Amino acid sequence: MLGIIEVFIALVASLLILQFLKLQWIRSQLPPGPIPLPIIGNLWLLDFELRRETLLTNIYGNIYTVWLGQSPVVILNGYKAVKDGIVTHSEELSGRPLTPFYTDMMGEKGIFLTSGHTWKQQRRFGMTIIRSLGLGKNNLEHQIQMEALLVIFAGKPFNPHTFIVHAIANVICAVVFGHRFSSEDESFSKLIKAVHFVIYFQATIWGRMYDAFPWLMHHFPGPHQEVFAYNLFMHNLVMNEVQIHERENAGDPQDLIDFYLAQITKDDPTSTFNTDNMVQTVVDLLLGGTETTSTTLLWALLYMVKYPEIQERVQREIEAVLEPSQLISYEDRKKLPYTNAVIHETLRYSNITSVGVPRQCVRNTTLLGFHIKKGTLVLPNLHSVVYDSEHWETPWKFNPDHFLDLDGNFVNKEAFLPFSAGNRVCLGEQMARVELFIIFTSLLRAFTFQIPEGVKEINLEYILGAILQPHPYKLCAIPRYFQSSMGPRANYA
Numbered sequence: 001m002l003g004i005i006e007v008f009i010a011l012v013a014s015l016l017i018l019q020f021l022k023l024q025w026i027r028s029q030l031p032p033g034p035i036p037l038p039i040i041g042n043l044w045l046l047d048f049e050l051r052r053e054t055l056l057t058n059i060y061g062n063i064y065t066v067w068l069g070q071s072p073v074v075i076l077n078g079y080k081a082v083k084d085g086i087v088t089h090s091e092e093l094s095g096r097p098l099t100p101f102y103t104d105m106m107g108e109k110g111i112f113l114t115s116g117h118t119w120k121q122q123r124r125f126g127m128t129i130i131r132s133l134g135l136g137k138n139n140l141e142h143q144i145q146m147e148a149l150l151v152i153f154a155g156k157p158f159n160p161h162t163f164i165v166h167a168i169a170n171v172i173c174a175v176v177f178g179h180r181f182s183s184e185d186e187s188f189s190k191l192i193k194a195v196h197f198v199i200y201f202q203a204t205i206w207g208r209m210y211d212a213f214p215w216l217m218h219h220f221p222g223p224h225q226e227v228f229a230y231n232l233f234m235h236n237l238v239m240n241e242v243q244i245h246e247r248e249n250a251g252d253p254q255d256l257i258d259f260y261l262a263q264i265t266k267d268d269p270t271s272t273f274n275t276d277n278m279v280q281t282v283v284d285l286l287l288g289g290t291e292t293t294s295t296t297l298l299w300a301l302l303y304m305v306k307y308p309e310i311q312e313r314v315q316r317e318i319e320a321v322l323e324p325s326q327l328i329s330y331e332d333r334k335k336l337p338y339t340n341a342v343i344h345e346t347l348r349y350s351n352i353t354s355v356g357v358p359r360q361c362v363r364n365t366t367l368l369g370f371h372i373k374k375g376t377l378v379l380p381n382l383h384s385v386v387y388d389s390e391h392w393e394t395p396w397k398f399n400p401d402h403f404l405d406l407d408g409n410f411v412n413k414e415a416f417l418p419f420s421a422g423n424r425v426c427l428g429e430q431m432a433r434v435e436l437f438i439i440f441t442s443l444l445r446a447f448t449f450q451i452p453e454g455v456k457e458i459n460l461e462y463i464l465g466a467i468l469q470p471h472p473y474k475l476c477a478i479p480r481y482f483q484s485s486m487g488p489r490a491n492y493a
Contacts, residue, residue, distance in 0.1 A: 030072055031370040033065035057384075063368050069212075073358065073377045076367070077384040079391055079415040084367055085380045086359070090422030094119075095360030097377055100214035101202050101224075105231050110280030111427060112288065115362065118272045122281055125273070126427055129259045133175060143174045144435050145327050148442035157452035157474040160301055164439075165192055165294045171435055172289035172428075176282045177241050178255030187237060194230035195290045201227045203465040231283075238282045242275070256282065285428070292352060293432045295467055299350035300343065300440055302470050303398055304449050306458045310400065311449065314339050315480070318445045328441045330434045336441065337410035341403035343436050347418040348386045349398045352468045356382035356420060382417055391415035447477040 034056065056064055062081040065072050076085045085093050095115040098108065108114050111122045133140050147167040169192055170180040181188035201207045201224065210217040210224050217224055245257045253259045260281070263273045304311040321335045322328065333340045359378045366372065387395040391413065392402055405411050419426035426432070443449075451458060452474055462468040 029371070029373070030065040030376070031063045031074055031367075031372075032060045033067075036067035036072075063370060071377060073379050074367070074370075074372060076378065076380045079385045079388045079417075081368055082380040082382065082385050082417070083421070085378060086420060086422040086424065089365050089367060090424070092361055092363055092365035093359040093378055093380075094423045095362040096424075097358050097360045099202065099211045101207055101210045104214060104218065105198070105228060106280060106283075109277050110284040112284045115360070117270070118277070121272045122277055123427060125260070125263065126256075126281060126285070129256050130175065130428070130431060132259070133255070140171075140175065140431075141330060141434060141438070143180075144171055144438045145329075145442075147171055147180075148328070148439045151439070151443065157476050159472055159474050160477075161294075161298060161472070164297050164301075165290065167439060168294040168297070168435060169195070169286075169290045171431075172286055174255070175289075175431075176238075176256045176285055178245075178258070190230075190233060191237060191286070192290070194234045195287055197227050197230045198234070199287060199291050199467060200465050234283050234286065235279055238279045238286075241282075242278065256285070288426070289428050289431065291467055293428075293435050295352050295469055296347060296350060296432075296436060297439060298470055299352070300346040300436075301443070301449055301475065302458065302460070302473060303342075303346060303349075304444070305451050305473075305475050306460060307398060308450070310342060310398075311444065314342055314444050315448070318441060322445065324445075328438050328445070330437055332441070333410075333437050337404060337408060338400065339441055339444070340410050340437065341400040343440055344403045344416065345398060345400045347436075348392075348402065348416060350462075350468065350470075351383055351386050351418065353418065353420075354383060354464075354466075354468055356380055357424075359424065380420075382420060385415050385417050388415055446480055448480055450476045450478060452476055 056066070056075075057077050062077040063074065064077075065074050067073070076082045096113055096119070098113055102113055106113055108118065111119065111126055114122065147170055151163050151167050166183050166188075169188070173188075174180050181191075183189075202211070204223070206223045242257055242261070245255075245261060249258065249261065253262060257278070260273065260278045263271075264275070264278070266273070304314075317336055317338045322332065356379070359380065361372050361374050361376045361378060363374050364372070367378075372378065386392075389395050392415065393399070394402075403410055403413065403416075419429040419432070455474075459471045459473070461471065463471060
């Protein structure tokens with residue numbers, strides 16, 4: 001019996017040694033990094049706190065390799081390295097790796113999780129339609145203005161999350177469905193819950209377990225089954241809207257579904273336009289267009305409460321430039337440089353997308369002199385860019401002056417990449433910019449935001465996840481104006 005145990009131990013040891021030697025051979029063909037161990041890779045070294053300078057950066061420089069289990073990931077740190085990856089070599093790094101969770105839930109459909117021909121065709125269509133719906137012009141901008149005016153706060157201390165999320169979700173619903181929802185609509189409430197669950201699940205321990213053991217988790221109960229149910233609900237909701245559009249199609253496209261249905265009918269053998277891709281594209285836009293923008297606005301209000309002198313300066317600028325009855329337009333940003341700078345600094349400082357989304361090499365390339373093979377996973381660490389001390393005077397301080405010159409004029413910064421850059425730049429970047437400016441400026445003109453009486457400290461720490469959220473908080477909205485171009489605002493109080 002002892003002999004069998006010894007043979008088994010020897011066999012396991014031999015397999016581990018062979019695996020270790022294999023890892024070292026693969027490692028020699030990648031940028032430098034810590035030595036990976038069999039099975040666990042470098043998991044014991046990974047520090048999930050977000051910092052610009054880490055032990056690994058100090059040792060290996062701004063491009064290095066870490067191993068997540070048996071999978072190597074090339075990390076790009078700082079503006080120079082990230083720019084080389086996602087701008088200079090944007091096409092080579094345009095692939096999107098699929099985790100088991102997203103493969104089982106969404107598959108290779110839509111925009112966000114596709115690569116190659118499908119991704120290019122769907123993305124090009126999405127960008128074209130968003131532009132054609134009048135982004136920055138009257139119709140969609142008008143929808144955003146209306147949502148801003150409908151954000152009505154209570155007089156007592158309250159959590160602004162629901163109000164903000166409903167406003168942002170209804171903007172994207174107007175784009176894809178052609179209509180908004182009532183806040184009391186049960187389907188709308190469930191849609192918002194579904195978006196939240198799907199986005200945040202993979203960053204949980206359950207999400208990591210599913211990616212590690214998908215064949216096992218698929219058959220066991222747990223929160224992952226609830227996420228799949230929410231995902232199915234979203235797809236059914238979209239499909240129901242598609243069927244309504246098909247029945248009521250008047251030949252004059254009004255929203256993304258209308259335009260997509262017209263695209264499906266075109267005779268093209270290389271076309272990827274079909275019902276599956278249409279539904280997933282709409283779901284992608286709902287997921288991408290709700291949580292990110294609403295979370296940024298929640299951070300913005302929290303910063304205004306934390307820094308009342310900045311809030312007051314924004315309000316003085318708005319009062320000096322805009323009439324109280326004037327609807328706020330995105331063009332007004334050119335006359336409100338400080339307000340625009342505050343919004344940009346909110347995007348930089350809150351850094352809600354954390355390190356960003358991994359890329360995959362679609363063909364062999366070279367990054368900062370290192371040869372990267374096709375299929376290699378690459379993580380451009382966007383956090384290291386928006387906090388790069390070589391490009392930001394006070395990276396760890398909320399400082400709107402980062403975006404102002406000495407004369408107080410707004411200036412763009414090359415290291416401002418909260419929406420990423422290159423071929424995989426955020427599809428909804430321009431829409432998000434318009435939403436953030438109009439809604440933030442509208443709220444700051446209408447209210448002064450304060451901490452509730454008795455609250456001594458404001459927590460600016462984030463909740464680590466797929467999107468960096470602020471901890472739940474309450475504030476008070478003190479009305480500043482009771483009239484707008486929409487009429488009396490008695491509900492302000």
